Amino acid sequence: MTDKGTKITLNSDGTLNVPNDPVIPFIGGDGIGPDIWAATVRVLDAAIERTYGGTKKISWIEIFAGEKGFEHTGSWLPNETLEAIKEHVVAIKGPLTTPVGKGFRSVNVAIRQQLDLYACVRPVCYIKGVPSPMKHPEKVNMVVFRENTEDVYAGIEWAKGTAEVERLLTFLKSDMGIAIRKDSGIGIKPISETGSKRLVASAIRYALEQGLQSVTLMHKGNIMKFTEGAFKQWGYEVAEEMFGDQTITEAALWDQYNGECPEGKVIIKDRIADMMFQQVLLRPDEYQIIATPNLNGDYISDALAAQVGGLGMAPGANIGDKCAVFEATHGTAPKYAGQDKVNPGSLILSGAMMLDYLGWHEGAKQIREAIRKTIADRVVTYDLARQIKGAKKVKCSEFASAIIERL
């Protein structure tokens, strides 16, 4: 192990080569980012030290984006930052402010698109003791695979009254025979076969690796037939093409297997997006993995986070074929910036996902276990304290210390 660490590399089959002293870049983030990052890095370092007795250690290097990126380089998303993530294969980040009217629609979306981090992976599972609006939150145990590069998030839109909209309106009327109100803004929703199939394939691969029973394609294909409907169609196709021996459709489950899933197979089913919101409330234990286009994924992951206790505990990862960036689901919560107040659980759990991604499963397990114990002892930040009777309300940094004590 060196002081400066060793870079993670990619093998030709896409798997990682992880040294015992990997160099991992981090972006502290804006708003509450520095508070939750400071808490997270202490927990990650302590968990690795205690689990592996000093034989493994991460060498962190800071890279910049968002407000700090702008201060240091004049750019909200410096090229060096993107290059550093590519070079080091794995990175972790705090939330970033979306600069209003400064060229970027969202720095976070730009990172995902420019690094082609096509799968946004958001596990949602209940931690005992966390206040939840559900009667049986323990039945919620799902992972959302949200497509990260297409859909309306591709950011192709034009404002009302612009020359671009004028041209589009003329083209649509004269060439397509479609009349749209003159005072409209217009957005484009691209959903490709390539983007859909690789996302669904990664969801199915994950289900097989984890021994999970089903992948549900969540879509609004009854209305948007050639985008959302096509997503569903391509999802079924890729299941058949790449995993034909390991998957069965829900229709086949009933037609051929009398509703009993054969051992080792993953059921591929689909649900219409609006209906999915009631399914995850009323029958959550019937869903393990949800694979869905970008906008549906945005909505359902926040809704699911609320079912198990809110955004303060919602981790996530953006994963591509060449690199991965781990981050919390929530944003910068600017009203709490610098107050050492918010829940760092979301980023700490994202860090645990990162350790799993490195193959350091025992370290990840220790972190989750220590968080469970901390919450069971009712030592929590404000967001959970306001709903738990007799809770000991602690600051963001104190919550991290309490987790470390329980490692």
Ligand code: NAP
């Ligand atoms: P937000 O930052 O996610 O915060 C919304 C609310 O969620 C907070 O006011 C707070 O609720 C709760 N919350 C969020 N994080 C929490 C935590 N760690 N602990 C406890 N509670 C937490 O959403 P926003 O205010 O709509 O967005 C603010 C900025 O973040 C925007 O510039 C947005 O573009 C950006 N953003 C960035 C990302 C990202 O970096 N990936 C993602 C989403 C949004 P209470 O007020 O009820 O306490």
